[in-house]
Amino acid sequence: MYAENLEAAEEVIRRLFDPRRTYKKAYISPEIKLAYLQHYLESRWTEIVGENLARSCAIEKISGSELYVRTANSMLANELYMMQQLFLQKINSFLLGRVLIKKVYFHTGSFFRKQQQKDKQAEPPAPPAEYTKCPVCGAQMRKGLDMCSV
Numbered sequence: 001m002y003a004e005n006l007e008a009a010e011e012v013i014r015r016l017f018d019p020r021r022t023y024k025k026a027y028i029s030p031e032i033k034l035a036y037l038q039h040y041l042e043s044r045w046t047e048i049v050g051e052n053l054a055r056s057c058a059i060e061k062i063s064g065s066e067l068y069v070r071t072a073n074s075m076l077a078n079e080l081y082m083m084q085q086l087f088l089q090k091i092n093s094f095l096l097g098r099v100l101i102k103k104v105y106f107h108t109g110s111f112f113r114k115q116q117q118k119d120k121q122a123e124p125p126a127p128p129a130e131y132t133k134c135p136v137c138g139a140q141m142r143k144g145l146d147m148c149s150v
Helices: 009-016 028-042 043-047 072-083 083-094 111-122
Strands: 058-061 066-073 101-106 131-133 141-144
Touching: 009 028, 028 043, 028 058, 043 058, 043 083, 066 072, 072 083, 072 101, 083 101
Parallel strands: 066 101
Antiparallel strands: 058 066, 131 141
């Protein structure tokens, strides 16, 4: 029922960034346009950059016609900077051929370190090993063993 009333994301992009803009029904602020554009790119990020690269970089923000991408390390940022024109072409092709993004900046940062820390915290910690004394020499050994390694 509600799906019939929803517009495809491509149609919204086409309508929001139409250079002719023949309709004047409502004013849409540039901030809202850029927020929608960022959301659209983030939702299609794995399609744009590929599965492997999507794990190592993410969109930080869009400011005007500039896209800021946060990368996992400086080597990746440098590599992507060298391929900046290809990156721009691919992004703009996902934006229905309109050149909305004119410059891409690649930064390294703590975004992915925080993500990795969250993943580590989500994993249950291993139970601490229990130790006992060896009956022969008295050295510490894991519980359940007959004899220690000493």
